[in-house]
Amino acid sequence: MSEQVFSKRILITGGAGFIGSHVVKQFVKKYPNYLILNLDKLTYAGNLGNLHDVEDAENYKFIKADIVNSEEINAIFQNEKITDVIHLAAESHVDRSITNPTEFVMTNVLGTINLLLAAKQFWPKNQGNRFYHVSTDEVYGSLGDTGHFVETTAYDPRSPYSASKASSDHFVRAFSHTYHLETVISNCSNNYGPYQFPEKLIPLMINNIIHNKALPVYGAGLNVRDWLWVGDHVNAIDLIFHKGKNGETYNIGGDCEMKNIDLVHLLCNILDRKLNREQGSSAKLIHYVTDRPGHDMRYAIDASKIKADLSWSPSYRVEQGMEATVDWYLENENWLKNVTSGEYQSYYDKHYLQK
Ligand code: NAD
Ligand code: DAU
Numbered sequence: 001m002s003e004q005v006f007s008k009r010i011l012i013t014g015g016a017g018f019i020g021s022h023v024v025k026q027f028v029k030k031y032p033n034y035l036i037l038n039l040d041k042l043t044y045a046g047n048l049g050n051l052h053d054v055e056d057a058e059n060y061k062f063i064k065a066d067i068v069n070s071e072e073i074n075a076i077f078q079n080e081k082i083t084d085v086i087h088l089a090a091e092s093h094v095d096r097s098i099t100n101p102t103e104f105v106m107t108n109v110l111g112t113i114n115l116l117l118a119a120k121q122f123w124p125k126n127q128g129n130r131f132y133h134v135s136t137d138e139v140y141g142s143l144g145d146t147g148h149f150v151e152t153t154a155y156d157p158r159s160p161y162s163a164s165k166a167s168s169d170h171f172v173r174a175f176s177h178t179y180h181l182e183t184v185i186s187n188c189s190n191n192y193g194p195y196q197f198p199e200k201l202i203p204l205m206i207n208n209i210i211h212n213k214a215l216p217v218y219g220a221g222l223n224v225r226d227w228l229w230v231g232d233h234v235n236a237i238d239l240i241f242h243k244g245k246n247g248e249t250y251n252i253g254g255d256c257e258m259k260n261i262d263l264v265h266l267l268c269n270i271l272d273r274k275l276n277r278e279q280g281s282s283a284k285l286i287h288y289v290t291d292r293p294g295h296d297m298r299y300a301i302d303a304s305k306i307k308a309d310l311s312w313s314p315s316y317r318v319e320q321g322m323e324a325t326v327d328w329y330l331e332n333e334n335w336l337k338n339v340t341s342g343e344y345q346s347y348y349d350k351h352y353l354q355k
Contacts, residue, residue, distance in 0.1 A: 004058065004059075006033060006035040006059065007033045007034060008031075008033070008034045008035070008084055009034070009037065009081055009082055009083045009084075010027065010034055010035070010036055010082075010083065010084045010085070011037045011039055011076070011077075011080070011082045011084070011085045011086075012024050012027070012036060012037065012038050012039070012085075012086045012088065013039045013040070013067060013085070013086070013087045013088055013089035013111075013115065014039075014040055014046070014087075014088035014089030014090060015036075015038030015039065015051070015062075015088070016038065016046035016047055016048055016050060016051065016062075017040070017045050017046050017050075017088065017089070017092070017197075018045070018050075018092075018191070018196045018200075018230070019088055019134070019230055019233060020038070020040070020088040020089070021047075021051055021195055022193070022195070022230050022231065022233075022234045023086060023088065023238075024051060024054065024060070025051065025053065025054050026234050026235075026238060027238070028054040028060045029054065029057075030238075031059075032058075032059055033059075034059060035059050035060075035061065036059060036060050036061070037061050037062075037063055037082070038051070038060070038062050038063065039065050039067070039089070040062070040063075040065075041064065041065065041066045041067070042064055043091075044197075044343050044344055044347075045092065045093075045197050047335075047338075047339055049335060049338065050195045061080075063076060063080075067089050067107065067111030067112070067114055068106050068110055068111050068114065069114075070114040070118070073118045074121065074122075077118040077119070078122060082118075082122065083129055084129055084130045084131070084132070084241075085115060085119060085132065086132045086134065086237065086241060087112065087131070087133050088134045089111060090107060090108050090111075090164075090165070091103055091104045091107045091161070092161070093161070093197075093199055093200070094138075094159050094161045095199070095292060095351060096161075096199075096347075097159055097160035097161035097164070098159065098160060098292070098293055098294075099351075101160035101164075104160050104161055104164040105160075105164055105167075107164075108161075108164035108167070108168050109164050109167045109168055109171070112133070112168035112171055112172065113168075113171055115131070116131065116171060116172065116175045116181065119175075119181055120175060120179050123181070126180060126182065128182070129182060130183070130184065130246075131172065131175075131181055131182065131183045132183070132184050132185075132186075132237070132240065132244075133168065133169065133183065133184070133185045134186060134188070134237065135165050135168070135169050135185055135186065135187045135188070136162065136165050136187055137149055137187050137188060137189045137226070137251065137299050138157065138159065138165065138296065138299065139155050139156075139157050139162055139166040139169060139187060140153045140155065140187070140299075141156030141157065142156075142158060142296035142297045142298060142299070143297065143298040143299065143300055144298065147300070148300045148302035149187070149251060149299070149300065149301055149302060150251065150302045150304075150305075151187075151249045151251055151305055155169075155170075158294055158296055159294055162296075169185055169187075172185055173185070173247075176246075176247050182247075183246070183247060184240055184241070184244040184245070184246070184247075184248055184249075184250070185248075185249045185250075186236065186240055186244075186249070186250045186251070186252050187249065187250075187251050187252070187301075188228065188233055188236070188251075188253070189227070189228050189252065189253040189254055189299060189300075189301045190225045190226060190227050190228065190254075190299070191227075191228050191233050192227055192228070192229065192230065192321065192325055193229055193230035193231065193321070193324070193325055193328070194230070194325065194328040194329075194332070195335070196230070197339060197344075198336060198340055199344065199347070199348070201260065201264075202263070202267065202322075202325060203325075203329065203336075204216075205264055206267060206271065206325070206326055206329045207336055207340065208285065209267065209268060209271045209282045209285065210271070210329070210330070210333070210336075212285065213285065214285055214287040215264055215268075215282075215285045215286045215287055216287055216289040217260060217261060217264055217286055217287065217288050217289065218260070218289060218290070218291045218292045218295060219288070219290075219291030219292075219295060220288070221259065221260045221261030221264065221288065222259050222260070222261065222297075223259070223260050223295060223296070223297055223298065224257050224258065224259055224260075224297070224298040224299065224300070225258065225260070225263075225298075225299055226253045226254055226257050226299055226300050226301050227256045227263070227318055227321070228252065228253060228254030228256070229254065229314065229315070229316035229321045231316070232254065232315055232316060235312065235315075236250070236252045236306060236310075236312050239306070239310045239311075240306070240310065243310055244310065250305055250306040250309075250310070251301050251302060251303050252301065252312075253300070253301025253302070253303045254314045254318075255303070256314070256317070256318045257298075257300055258318065261286075264283075264286060266318075266319075266322055267282075267322060267326065268282035268283040268285075268286075269283075270322060270323060270326050271326060274326060274327075274330060
């Protein structure tokens with residue numbers, strides 16, 4: 001039987017993580033002419049169980065590898081004839097970056113440079129190969145009560161995580177400028193939805209409410225985040241990958257700013273109703289704990305550019321998105337149990353229960 005010829009052979013890094021697994025699934029299902037190669041190291045945050053509905057697809061392949069290992073990356077580019085990259089692999093949790101910044105430099109900075117160098121080496125002529133770097137709004141720093149981040153906002157990263165992502169963004173732009181590598185970057189606000197690892201605010205709170213554990217709210221709970229349904233982020237990535245302009249940056253946000261404490265109350269109310277508990281009972285679990293060091297006060301994205309240029313807009317309102325997210329976690333308690341066993345459990349005990 002002759003081997004299928006694919007129009008693109010896209011390396012998606014971090015495809016076993018939260019956002020990456022949604023990107024992989026959308027691309028495998030929507031683009032049967034593309035071969036999707038999911039490269040992931042399978043750290044504590046990576047879980048192949050996130051991908052069960054595509055694992056047998058003919059246009060899907062998983063490769064366990066570490067982006068910090070340049071020899072491995074070069075061999076994959078050569079052997080798999082990679083035509084494009086969508087780069088999501090990263091250490092993604094701000095609290096972990098505060099306790100172990102070096103790990104973030106290794107994966108987020110050095111790992112990105114290794115991928116850029118491989119792209120430069122194996123795509124010597126400009127033949128429409130595209131390097132798409134997925135980044136964060138945290139590179140812009142922190143806002144006061146007013147204003148929004150736009151694509152030209154000066155970088156002002158303030159945590160080891162955001163400093164490492166800012167550095168990787170700069171390297172991507174440097175490779176575009178110096179070596180004419182075709183690149184696009186997007187900077188996105190806080191995502192939520194199914195398969196998010198329960199160290200991040202929303203799944204952590206859902207998991208703890210289900211199990212009647214304390215809900216650790218940092219500081220006074222007044223910090224503001226702009227929440228985006230993960231499926232809306234994936235649609236934006238799909239559009240930018242296919243239609244974004246070479247060398248451009250696009251901000252992506254949910255038009256949905258909320259104070260942390262209001263969000264936690266919303267989750268408590270939804271779960272009281274779904275678990276047939278007395279209204280107000282889950283909120284009694286709220287526990288104000290020592291603030292995150294250097295905690296950014298407010299993020300807010302102005303997504304006018306991607307709306308105008310690529311006709312993208314967020315589809316989920318927060319009430320609808322939170323209901324859907326809570327339903328998913330209630331229906332997938334085994335997934336939760338699975339990912340919170342072992343290494344994560346000891347991290348959780350150390351970082352949250354002792355505060
Ligand atoms: P995640 O932590 O859920 O997943 C990261 C994935 O990368 C995991 O599967 C992990 O195994 C893999 N990985 C880590 N180190 C690796 C290495 N050295 N080599 C290969 N694979 C490695 O992260 P996420 O929340 O899905 O975020 C994905 C990307 O999107 C990140 O680049 C992050 O900075 C960015 N981002 C996330 C958000 C958000 O709200 N979660 C918002 C904006 C941007
Ligand atoms: O803005 C995009 C970024 O959003 C992404 O680049 C990061 O990868 C992602 O982790 C996220 O960063 P945050 O630090 O905003 O997300 P986190 O879920 O850790 O925290 C959200 C807010 O909730 C933040 O103000 C800190 C607060 N918080 C968090 C946790 C885990 C608490 O009050 N209690 C908690 O237990």
